[in-house]
Amino acid sequence: MMAGAESSGAGRNAQGAGAPEKYYLRIVLLITSITYLGSLKFDFVSDDFSQIISNPFIKAWHYVPQYFSGTVWRQMFPSAPVEPYRPLVLVWMRLNYAIFGIRPFGWHAMAILLHVLVTWLVYVLVKKITGRFTPAWLAALLFGVHPVHHEVVAWISGAGESLFAALFLGAFLAYWKSIEKSKAMWMTISCVLFALGLLGNEAAVVLPVLVFAHGWIAGSSGELDGRAEFAGRIQHAILSAAIYVPIAAVYFFVRYEVASGYSRAGASASFSTWLLTLPSVLFFYARNWFFPARLAGNYDLYYQSGVDWAHVVMPALIVLALGGMIWVLRKWIDAREISFAAAWIVVPLLPALAFVRFQPEELVHDRYFYVPSIGASLLVALCLERALASRRMVFGQPVRVVAGALTLTLILAGCAIWTSRFWENGLTMYTRAHEIAPRNSAAASGLSEEYLNRKDFDRAEALLVSVAGNSGGDSRFSLNLGRTQYFKKQYASAEENLRRSIALGPYVGEPYVYLGMIQLKQDHPREALVNLRRAVELSPLEPHYRTSYGIGLEVIGDCASAMSQFEEALALNPGDGLTQREIYRCRSAAAAAGKGSGTAKR
Numbered sequence: 001m002m003a004g005a006e007s008s009g010a011g012r013n014a015q016g017a018g019a020p021e022k023y024y025l026r027i028v029l030l031i032t033s034i035t036y037l038g039s040l041k042f043d044f045v046s047d048d049f050s051q052i053i054s055n056p057f058i059k060a061w062h063y064v065p066q067y068f069s070g071t072v073w074r075q076m077f078p079s080a081p082v083e084p085y086r087p088l089v090l091v092w093m094r095l096n097y098a099i100f101g102i103r104p105f106g107w108h109a110m111a112i113l114l115h116v117l118v119t120w121l122v123y124v125l126v127k128k129i130t131g132r133f134t135p136a137w138l139a140a141l142l143f144g145v146h147p148v149h150h151e152v153v154a155w156i157s158g159a160g161e162s163l164f165a166a167l168f169l170g171a172f173l174a175y176w177k178s179i180e181k182s183k184a185m186w187m188t189i190s191c192v193l194f195a196l197g198l199l200g201n202e203a204a205v206v207l208p209v210l211v212f213a214h215g216w217i218a219g220s221s222g223e224l225d226g227r228a229e230f231a232g233r234i235q236h237a238i239l240s241a242a243i244y245v246p247i248a249a250v251y252f253f254v255r256y257e258v259a260s261g262y263s264r265a266g267a268s269a270s271f272s273t274w275l276l277t278l279p280s281v282l283f284f285y286a287r288n289w290f291f292p293a294r295l296a297g298n299y300d301l302y303y304q305s306g307v308d309w310a311h312v313v314m315p316a317l318i319v320l321a322l323g324g325m326i327w328v329l330r331k332w333i334d335a336r337e338i339s340f341a342a343a344w345i346v347v348p349l350l351p352a353l354a355f356v357r358f359q360p361e362e363l364v365h366d367r368y369f370y371v372p373s374i375g376a377s378l379l380v381a382l383c384l385e386r387a388l389a390s391r392r393m394v395f396g397q398p399v400r401v402v403a404g405a406l407t408l409t410l411i412l413a414g415c416a417i418w419t420s421r422f423w424e425n426g427l428t429m430y431t432r433a434h435e436i437a438p439r440n441s442a443a444a445s446g447l448s449e450e451y452l453n454r455k456d457f458d459r460a461e462a463l464l465v466s467v468a469g470n471s472g473g474d475s476r477f478s479l480n481l482g483r484t485q486y487f488k489k490q491y492a493s494a495e496e497n498l499r500r501s502i503a504l505g506p507y508v509g510e511p512y513v514y515l516g517m518i519q520l521k522q523d524h525p526r527e528a529l530v531n532l533r534r535a536v537e538l539s540p541l542e543p544h545y546r547t548s549y550g551i552g553l554e555v556i557g558d559c560a561s562a563m564s565q566f567e568e569a570l571a572l573n574p575g576d577g578l579t580q581r582e583i584y585r586c587r588s589a590a591a592a593a594g595k596g597s598g599t600a601k602r
Contacts, residue, residue, distance in 0.1 A: 020396055024137045025123060032119050032144030035413045036420060039108045039154040045426045046297070046446065047157045051093065053102055056541050056572055058093045067091060068199075069258055085255045088200040089160040104156065111159040115152065118162050119144040121169040126378050128176055129340050134397060138381035138405055143373060145409055147292040147416035151367040154423035155297075161370045164201035167193050168348075168371060171204075175211055175240070187243065194244055198251040203351035203371070205248050208241040213343040215240040217336055269303055269356040276304040276312055277363070281355060283315035285369045286322055289376050292412070295419045296436035297429055298443040301364050326379070333382050341382065344375025361442040361474060384408075426450045434463075441467060441474040448480045452487065460484045475505030483514055491518050509535035513548045525556050536565075543573035551582060559586045 044053060057063045067087035100106030123140035127133065143149075152158040171193035178186035197204035215237030269277070284301055304311050330338045352368035369376075388400040395402065422432035427450045433443035444467040451460035464481045482497035495518055501511040512535035519528035532549040539545055550565030563586055569579045 028141045035145045036153045043425045045429050058097045107156045114162040118165045135381040139377040143377040145413040147419045150419040154420040161367045167197035208244040210347045212237045212241040217339045279316035280311050282319045296433045298433040298437045298440045300437040300439045341375045341379040345372050348372045441477045445477045445480050457487050475501045509538040543569040547579045559590045
């Protein structure tokens with residue numbers, strides 16, 4: 001198994017055989033940990049609040065069975081067209097919540113540990129692919145400290161990507177182990193890890209394609225049974241991958257049954273639009289890998305409807321040139337090793353290239369390149385090993401390789417530390433995102449929420465108005481503009497934007513709440529109750545919605561029904577001050593009414 005790769009590498013890197021491998025590996029993992037150590041003091045940001053802070057599903061073990069019968073966002077949008085079915089991510093969050101509660105330090109520590117685990121698995125994978133130690137520690141080091149991973153390591157909600165990566169790598173390595181010995185046992189382990197990977201992220205579905213690529217590139221059939229014919233290699237590759245297909249089929253059946261009728265909103269781009277947008281998406285990932293200078297949580301990259309130089313032709317030419325360079329490298333470096341690197345870039349990237357499923361302002365994210373960067377790390381490691389080869393040794397490794405790796409590490413780790421600091425809190429995160437992507441409505445909307453939380457209403461409104469022309473069908477953008485105008489008591493404008501938000505996202509409860517509160521202030525309680533009730537129907541586990549509905553019922557004098565809503569809200573969010581004050585008011589009103597009734601009878 002892979003004997004050719006190991007024997008071909010033995011001559012070029014015999015010096016690695018006696019190297020203190022465990023010390024190099026420990027240093028690599030230590031550097032990786034130190035690079036992202038600063039994130040331990042970071043707060044919860046962005047989706048962390050909805051997925052962790054206000055998510056009742058992760059706060060008790062009895063909810064765990066429900067993780068497998070709904071989508072990740074079911075606590076917020078139980079009937080909305082949202083797609084991700086990732087119950088294992090909820091299990092991971094439940095475990096973290098049970099240990100750390102809402103103290104972000106522990107969550108960040110676990111995110112770093114997951115990334116370190118994946119870095120170690122990258123080392124194991126590359127060692128197997130090449131049979132050599134030098135490219136293994138080089139690739140692991142590049143992967144561990146590369147700043148393109150800022151979103152996965154420094155953002156708590158991004159850790160789901162490294163959880164999936166660990167399972168994905170584990171499944172592939174177990175498959176590889178099954179070729180060497182104990183086939184039944186290791187294939188069983190591989191299949192179990194594959195199933196868990198699917199439950200963590202649907203992108204794991206490409207594992208059979210990667211296994212097929214391995215079988216084809218390695219020529220495994222020829223190495224195992226002496227048949228090197230084209231048909232034999234194809235047959236062996238298909239048989240190797242086929243075992244995973246039934247598991248994937250069961251997963252998609254369960255997913256369809258659980259989320260029947262669900263589809264991600266915004267998936268309306270045509271094939272021609274996808275094709276025209278593809279070059280800029282591929283160029284984006286290549287640029288951020290090789291030149292990770294301006295990284296953020298959002299980017300200004302949108303669908304292309306026509307051919308132009310800057311967004312279609314030039315990116316296509318650059319991507320084709322990179323592909324040509326990789327092809328040329330096959331003649332300079334071991335062809336199969338380069339092919340493995342290319343496969344580990346292309347195959348895991350395929351789910352991210354189905355960007356027609358994404359919202360227009362969310363076509364690309366650095367986290368989508370987390371697993372594909374394994375192949376990119378291997379590719380760069382192979383080039384460094386070849387280009388910097390020397391006979392002078394230091395600590396058992398070529399001195400120029402060590403010096404080059406040290407230089408590159410200082411640059412990349414410095415960039416990673418610099419980039420990660422923007423995830424310290426929501427304000428710094430969205431300020432950076434808006435700076436890098438000034439036309440992106442998601443970045444502007446997120447930053448406006450931070451201004452709203454700080455009661456800087458004028459700044460929030462000015463920001464939203466400045467990018468209103470790029471908001472398109474972003475319901476959250478209209479909601480935040482409506483919220484801003486609500487707090488500024490511009491009720492007519494607020495109502496207009498809230499109704500627009502409802503039209504764009506009718507399954508989201510929040511605009512109904514604000515619309516209902518406006519109607520209460522305008523002395524239209526019956527209309528308000530319709531909207532407040534609708535918000536509760538859409539998100540029955542959102543305590544703020546129940547409190548608002550209770551206030552509406554209180555206004556019309558129905559304290560009994562109001563108390564029922566307040567009690568439900570407190571059960572979901574114990575100790576909430578607003579709800580407790582409303583309960584006191586309602587009881588006081590009921591007591592006063594009771595006294596008045598008694599006086600009248602006397």
